[in-house]
Amino acid sequence: MPKRTPEAGDQAYLVAMELADLDAVMDIEQRVYTHPWSRASFSDVLESGYAVQLLKAGDTLLGYFVVMQGVEEAHLLNIALAPEYQRQGWAPLMLEAVEIWALAHSAVWLWLEVRSSNTRAQAVYRARGFEPVGRRTGYYAAGRCQREDAVVMRLAL
Numbered sequence: 360m361p362k363r364t365p366e367a368g369d370q371a372y373l374v375a376m377e378l379a380d381l382d383a384v385m386d387i388e389q390r391v392y393t394h395p396w397s398r399a400s401f402s403d404v405l406e407s408g409y410a411v412q413l414l415k416a417g418d419t420l421l422g423y424f425v426v427m428q429g430v431e432e433a434h435l436l437n438i439a440l441a442p443e444y445q446r447q448g449w450a451p452l453m454l455e456a457v458e459i460w461a462l463a464h465s466a467v468w469l470w471l472e473v474r475s476s477n478t479r480a481q482a483v484y485r486a487r488g489f490e491p492v493g494r495r496t497g498y499y500a501a502g503r504c505q506r507e508d509a510v511v512m513r514l515a516l
């Protein structure tokens with residue numbers, strides 16, 4: 360059985376996701392989102408060569424992010440922490456790792472979309488210097504037959 364909690368003294372580290380990590384990633388994905396990505400979405404991004412990095416401590420998965428390289432820009436497609444590891448300061452560290460990855464891939468801008476109702480994530484992004492620059496109407500599925508706007512945010516690297 361995999362360990363469920365980090366041992367005292369375990370160092371946190373980032374590591375590239377592999378298909379073998381899919382169950383652990385989906386466990387978090389389904390707990391933190393009302394409209395989670397499917398297993399196929401994660402398999403697709405892995406196959407497409409996007410960066411999918413896991414934040415782990417010992418054998419425990421704390422969170423992950425998915426980032427895609429563009430021309431002089433990078434796009435943060437997903438970032439999540441298991442509920443039990445939220446509000447502990449991991450999010451700014453993960454965002455810093457995303458920024459370093461983007462800079463290393465010649466990005467000048469880092470872009471993301473976030474649900475307009477997800478004010479908590481927006482606050483976390485703003486605290487790292489992201490600014491809201493637009494809105495995509497009805498970008499996300501919401502309740503039954505409903506849609507929700509995306510707030511587009513960007514960070515100058």
Ligand SMILES: CC(C)(COP(=O)(O)OP(=O)(O)OC[C@H]1O[C@@H](n2cnc3c(N)ncnc32)[C@H](O)[C@@H]1OP(=O)(O)O)[C@@H](O)C(=O)NCCC(=O)NCCS
Binds near residue numbers: 445448
């Ligand atoms: C978005 C997400 C990754 C942010 O992670 P987070 O842990 O909530 O973010 P932070 O670490 O910055 O913590 C935020 C809160 O914890 C507090 N906090 C930060 N570091 C802390 C620490 N070391 N000790 C105690 N509290 C801390 C912050 O002050 C902040 O508190 P507030 O909400 O009362 O203002 C996380 O909320 C998440 O996984 N959400 C679900 C998925 C999601 O929405 N992803 C974004 C899609 S666009």
